[in-house]
Amino acid sequence: MLRLAFIICFFSASSLSAGSLKVRDADTIVVNGTPVRLQGVDAPELGSVAGRDAKRWMVMFLNGKTVECQLNGERTYDRYVGVCYADGQDVGAAVISAGHALDCARYSGGRYRHLETSAAKSRLRRAKYC
DSSP, X not given: OOOOOOOOEEEETTEEEXXXXXXXXXXXXXXXXXXXXXXXXXXXXXXXXXXXXXXXXXXXXXXXXXXXXXXXXXXXXXXXXXXXXXXXXXXXXXXXXXXXOEEOHHHHXXXXXXGOOHHHHHHSOOOTTO
16 A cells, blocks of 8 residues: 655645545545545546546655645535645646646636646546536
8 A cells, every 4th residue: 555644734724734645536635534626627537447547646646745735615525625736736737737637617717728638638528517
């Protein structure tokens, strides 16, 4: 099992940093037991090969990095919604530019659209709610 080391610290109700981290899939991570849905990221579901590949990429990308999430106060299902940073790099931007997810303009305001790869746009299906 891959072990991830992070700094534990709560700054406020709208910001948290990872002391422990788990990757559910490419658009949901669990930081210190708090599930966080990456705002504006549309990643494939785990029931698909693309979804499993995306999760694997996310685990490798976050390995050994310090993660901090800025929560926006919204919730979806059991998850808080926010933008997370790994060693200062926007995690949503990274997974989209790596070709493992698409921008969900409805929730990102189009912030990540320019990062979508041609390959991802041709092989990933954008969620209807985006």
